[in-house]
Amino acid sequence: MQPTLNQYKTTQFSRIYSIGASRGDLVVTNDDVAGPIDSSDEWIRQRTGIITRRRASKDQSLMDMAVEASTQAIKRAGIDPQEIGAVIFSTISHPYQTPSAATMLAEKIGANPAPAFDISAACAGYCYGIAQADALVRSGVAKYVLVVGGEKLSDFIDPTDRSISFLLADGAGAAIVGPSDTPGISPTVWGSDGSKWESVSMTDSLLDFRDGLVSWPTLRQDGLTVFKWAVWEMVKVAKEALEVAGVKAEDLSALVTHQANIRIIDELVKQLQLPDNVVVARDIINTGNTSAASVPLAMDQILQDGLVKSGGLALQIGFGAGLAFAAQVVVLP
Numbered sequence: 001m002q003p004t005l006n007q008y009k010t011t012q013f014s015r016i017y018s019i020g021a022s023r024g025d026l027v028v029t030n031d032d033v034a035g036p037i038d039s040s041d042e043w044i045r046q047r048t049g050i051i052t053r054r055r056a057s058k059d060q061s062l063m064d065m066a067v068e069a070s071t072q073a074i075k076r077a078g079i080d081p082q083e084i085g086a087v088i089f090s091t092i093s094h095p096y097q098t099p100s101a102a103t104m105l106a107e108k109i110g111a112n113p114a115p116a117f118d119i120s121a122a123c124a125g126y127c128y129g130i131a132q133a134d135a136l137v138r139s140g141v142a143k144y145v146l147v148v149g150g151e152k153l154s155d156f157i158d159p160t161d162r163s164i165s166f167l168l169a170d171g172a173g174a175a176i177v178g179p180s181d182t183p184g185i186s187p188t189v190w191g192s193d194g195s196k197w198e199s200v201s202m203t204d205s206l207l208d209f210r211d212g213l214v215s216w217p218t219l220r221q222d223g224l225t226v227f228k229w230a231v232w233e234m235v236k237v238a239k240e241a242l243e244v245a246g247v248k249a250e251d252l253s254a255l256v257t258h259q260a261n262i263r264i265i266d267e268l269v270k271q272l273q274l275p276d277n278v279v280v281a282r283d284i285i286n287t288g289n290t291s292a293a294s295v296p297l298a299m300d301q302i303l304q305d306g307l308v309k310s311g312g313l314a315l316q317i318g319f320g321a322g323l324a325f326a327a328q329v330v331v332l333p
Helices: 032-037 041-048 062-077 101-109 122-139 196-199 205-209 225-244 262-272 291-304
Strands: 013-023 026-029 052-055 084-090 117-118 144-154 170-180 187-194 201-202 219-221 252-256 312-320 324-329
Touching: 013 062, 013 122, 013 291, 013 324, 026 032, 032 041, 032 225, 062 101, 062 144, 062 170, 084 101, 101 117, 101 122, 101 144, 117 122, 122 144, 122 170, 122 187, 122 291, 122 312, 122 324, 144 205, 144 291, 170 291, 187 205, 187 225, 196 201, 196 225, 225 262, 225 312, 225 324, 252 262, 252 291
Parallel strands: 084 117, 084 144, 252 312
Antiparallel strands: 013 170, 026 052, 144 170, 187 324, 201 219, 312 324
16 A cells, blocks of 8 residues: 655644834934935935934844844744744845854744744845745644844945935844634735846845955945836735735725835825725834835834734735735734
8 A cells, every 4th residue: 555645734824923123223314324425304305205214233233133023023922932833034134145044043032943044035025924934834834933024234335325325224023923713814916027137236246246346235226117116016916915815905904015115105005095094104214124124114113103903904015126026915913
């Protein structure tokens, strides 16, 4: 008789149990960054909506912020770190190509020997991580999954660059995903458009830097291309995410998008025809653009401010370098 393999004990649904947050320890004003780009506080506010951004000092590392956010999420979820069945860390600013940031994080929070791996999907990375955590929990591979989006983008800034430098900030957001008796995370709508690969990228490769051909690579973007893509294409993704979740815009309690630019956020609200009672996360105003960290940080802010209640529905959508995107409807923790 042919032997039969054992199967995982699956669970039908998953949900986000908690969110944790950590922001850079420095508050950087528009006046602090305006000089090198020959700009002003007024120009930056009108163009991006940013009043201040949070950046990490030399004494605060990406890992420091990730540990703080993760520890907070674990405590709020009321679980033991040893119950974590996988650690997913989305980042583009880990200072080492290898080993992964996730393995170090697992050790520091006491989650060893959980499998741990990084995601490089920039601003879409956290939502990519939630999609994978959802699959891991429902398949029975892990009971709880820690998903972290974290960046120290200030390590890759050219202060004289007018395309993106004044947007960038530092922080980490973390979520615990676990089993649920009812649906808590909808199917994810995700993808990429590599035809616009260079729209958000680095000035040069690390190979060029190694060979002494260029200075330290820093981040750049084609702002107009990214703006048009984010506004017109991400509206389609957002609408599809609502459709596959089986809900309408008026069913939402909150919209939590990647905090790229206040004008992009406002245009998405307009195109989705969101009613006034839907809370729109605008964490970019005081935090800035933290890439993979922006969605969980923005969600944490509206929760801590009491603007939304646990159990409501939020459409979260990340989009950026790659160009990569991901969106899902989730039950607020």
